[in-house]
Amino acid sequence: MLTPLITPHRPDLSLKQVHISVRGLTMAYDDFLVQKEVDFDVLRGEIFIIMGASGCGKSTLLRHLIALKPPVTGEVFFDGQNLWTLPPKERQSVLLKMGILYQSGALWSSMTLAENIALPLTAHTPLSAPEIADLVSLKLALVGLSGFEGFYPAEISGGMQKRAALARALALDPEILLFDEPSAGLDPISARRLDRLIVHLSESLGITAVIVTHDLASLLDIGTNSIFLDTETKTIIAKGPPDMLLRTSTHPTVKEFLTRGQSKKTATNPPEAPL
Amino acid sequence: MQQPWVDILFEQTPLARVLIGGAWRIGQNCPRADATINRLQSLQGLEIVRLESLDLMHWDSLLLTYIRALSQFCDAQGITLDTRALPEGVQGLLMLAAAVPERQDASRQKNLDDWLSILGRQTLWLVKDIGLLADFIGEAILGFLRLLGGQSQLRWSDFWRLVEACGPNALPIITLISALVGMILAFVGAVQLKLFGAQIFIADLVGLGMAREMGAMMTAILMAGRTGSAYAAEIGSMTVNDEIDALKTSGFSPMDFLVMPRILAMLVTIPLLCLYADIWGMIGGALVAAGLFDISASEYLIQIQTRLRLIDFEVGIGKSAVFGILVASAGCLRGLLCQRNASSVGLATTSAVVTAIVYIVISDAVMTLLVTALNLYKR
Numbered sequence: 134m135l136t137p138l139i140t141p142h143r144p145d146l147s148l149k150q151v152h153i154s155v156r157g158l159t160m161a162y163d164d165f166l167v168q169k170e171v172d173f174d175v176l177r178g179e180i181f182i183i184m185g186a187s188g189c190g191k192s193t194l195l196r197h198l199i200a201l202k203p204p205v206t207g208e209v210f211f212d213g214q215n216l217w218t219l220p221p222k223e224r225q226s227v228l229l230k231m232g233i234l235y236q237s238g239a240l241w242s243s244m245t246l247a248e249n250i251a252l253p254l255t256a257h258t259p260l261s262a263p264e265i266a267d268l269v270s271l272k273l274a275l276v277g278l279s280g281f282e283g284f285y286p287a288e289i290s291g292g293m294q295k296r297a298a299l300a301r302a303l304a305l306d307p308e309i310l311l312f313d314e315p316s317a318g319l320d321p322i323s324a325r326r327l328d329r330l331i332v333h334l335s336e337s338l339g340i341t342a343v344i345v346t347h348d349l350a351s352l353l354d355i356g357t358n359s360i361f362l363d364t365e366t367k368t369i370i371a372k373g374p375p376d377m378l379l380r381t382s383t384h385p386t387v388k389e390f391l392t393r394g395q396s397k398k399t400a401t402n403p404p405e406a407p408l
Numbered sequence: 409m410q411q412p413w414v415d416i417l418f419e420q421t422p423l424a425r426v427l428i429g430g431a432w433r434i435g436q437n438c439p440r441a442d443a444t445i446n447r448l449q450s451l452q453g454l455e456i457v458r459l460e461s462l463d464l465m466h467w468d469s470l471l472l473t474y475i476r477a478l479s480q481f482c483d484a485q486g487i488t489l490d491t492r493a494l495p496e497g498v499q500g501l502l503m504l505a506a507a508v509p510e511r512q513d514a515s516r517q518k519n520l521d522d523w524l525s526i527l528g529r530q531t532l533w534l535v536k537d538i539g540l541l542a543d544f545i546g547e548a549i550l551g552f553l554r555l556l557g558g559q560s561q562l563r564w565s566d567f568w569r570l571v572e573a574c575g576p577n578a579l580p581i582i583t584l585i586s587a588l589v590g591m592i593l594a595f596v597g598a599v600q601l602k603l604f605g606a607q608i609f610i611a612d613l614v615g616l617g618m619a620r621e622m623g624a625m626m627t628a629i630l631m632a633g634r635t636g637s638a639y640a641a642e643i644g645s646m647t648v649n650d651e652i653d654a655l656k657t658s659g660f661s662p663m664d665f666l667v668m669p670r671i672l673a674m675l676v677t678i679p680l681l682c683l684y685a686d687i688w689g690m691i692g693g694a695l696v697a698a699g700l701f702d703i704s705a706s707e708y709l710i711q712i713q714t715r716l717r718l719i720d721f722e723v724g725i726g727k728s729a730v731f732g733i734l735v736a737s738a739g740c741l742r743g744l745l746c747q748r749n750a751s752s753v754g755l756a757t758t759s760a761v762v763t764a765i766v767y768i769v770i771s772d773a774v775m776t777l778l779v780t781a782l783n784l785y786k787r
Contacts, residue, residue, distance in 0.1 A: 196653075199657050200657075201653055201656065201657065225659050228657055228659065229658075229659050231657065233654070233657050235650040235653065235654060236650070237649055237650050239649055239650035239651050239653065239654040240651075240654075241646075241651050241654070241655075242645075242646070242649065242651065243642075252658070252660075253658045253659065256561060256658075256659065256660065257659055
């Protein structure tokens with residue numbers, strides 16, 4: 134028996150509904166300001182890139198989006214619902230519409246891959262054990278890991294762990310997938326394969342994808358919209374489709390980032406020894 | 409290889425020439441920048457310092473740190489530092505090091521380390537720690553209520569696995585330690601009792617000591633080292649690997665899912681282990697009594713039967729249950745508070761054991777006082 138994968142929430146992209154919106158968000162660790170006045174909207178079905186140099190607060194922003202860290206000021210909305218003013222039960226049900234792929238994969242190491250994927254299904258759906266087993270095998274097949282049900286996370290390679298973690302993120306048929314550095318630690322071929330998988334999921338299931346990355350090839354290839362977080366000014370300095378930013382952005386930092394510092398010599402380049 | 413050296417020439421008033429030569433390498437006894445700076449400070453009317461290399465044979469980072477220190481001094485004093493006479497490689501690296509200015513907010517404020525500041529910091533840390541513990545206890549009670557109300561996400565398969573790990577698997581070490589403790593108690597007591605010809609009271613001493621106090625205490629300390637530390641390490645490495653975050657975002661409460669089964673497993677097993685330890689302690693005592701002090705096993709057994717009552721065991725086992733909750737809580741709490749790096753897992757483990765032993769001793773003192781005040785041992 135096959136449970137339908139295509140859930141009825143397939144969105145109409147022509148309507149351009151706002152899916153996630155962030156308003157006036159300030160992020161800080163104790164006294165250390167990370168980013169301030171972060172404002173952006175993610176539309177349904179978009180592949181949205183959050184980019185910026187290492188240490189600019191990309192991953193912290195992601196932790197704010199998934200309610201692991203309360204904002205200092207500002208709000209995060211999902212479908213118009215303010216994540217932090219919702220009662221805990223409803224916030225939980227909003228969070229269950231998100232699938233998250235952590236940087237390290239974060240598979241539960243004491244469980245097999247099948248148990249990892251089955252756990253959210255057992256807890257949050259009324260499905261029976263054989264139905265869950267079918268779903269688990271389907272999700273593993275989607276990420277190219279058929280037959281690995283009984284393996285423990287430590288027994289498979291890093292790239293396979295990433296894919297298994299994606300299968301777990303897909304377990305509850307989420308509306309939003311969030312990725313923290315999906316290509317980190319992957320070889321270029323596996324990274325491209327993961328990119329294609331993201332595009333495929335977004336196109337066929339209408340999933341909104343939010344990707345934190347500084348992998349140029351990937352963000353230029355698949356991103357449909359983006360923001361650029363700056364370390365110096367501690368706020369967003371550019372918004373728009375990444376390929377458009379590459380062509381039109383005049384901000385030196387953005388330009389340097391998107392061209393790997395090839396655009397022009399700037400002060401941060403190693404100086405040539407003077408005569 | 410030639411020794412590195414520095415010479416300062418101050419011939420025309422505004423200009424000092426700093427001559428550098430020899431082999432500047434790590435491992436050589438290189439001149440310190442402080443000495444040069446002291447010399448420069450004593451010069452009147454100094455405006456320009458020119459660095460010149462004379463037969464500079466080899467150089468590495470030590471030379472660069474020397475020049476950087478000099479250049480920081482010159483910047484602060486408003487003195488011009490002229491490095492154009494140095495080798496090109498040195499100049500290039502110096503410019504590279506100076507290219508990105510130091511981020512003002514990047515360097516953390518250094519902690520003061522006089523005793524008053526340390527005391528203050530430790531006190532603040534202690535207050536924060538007690539707050540965290542109170543939070544944890546509150547959460548744990550809520551988790552327990554959810555469990556009673558059937559709302560908990562606890563998985564019973566996890567619970568049984570944990571029971572096996574902290575119960576049956578701990579038996580060998582508990583056998584060994586409690587038998588030895590029983591033997592030690594018997595021996596220490598018997599040497600004194602023999603002076604009065606009262607060796608038979610070894611049985612009283614060992615029986616009461618094990619049942620009321622030592623059985624529970626030794627079991628709890630073993631469990632702190634064996635199981636409490638394992639809890640901290642397991643949960644701590646889950647924190648490092650984002651597994652706890654993944655649990656939260658998948659709609660699982662770490663309290664229900666990880667902490668509750670661990671506390672329950674400990675609570676179920678430790679009274680049994682305590683009783684087991686009591687018995688082995690008494691057996692150890694019997695061995696010493698029979699082997700060294702001519703008290704037969706049957707005499708020993710009869711003496712214990714007449715002296716020990718159920719309440720003595722009940723007090724010890726009750727204490728062990730309290731210790732069990734404390735040991736499991738300390739382990740889980742330290743694991744959840746673990747920072748996101750590998751060394752903090754080690755710290756969490758150490759701190760779990762230390763915290764657990766402190767809790768055990770403090771709570772034992774309180775409970776012993778209570779038992780005495782309530783006069784539970786009255787015949």
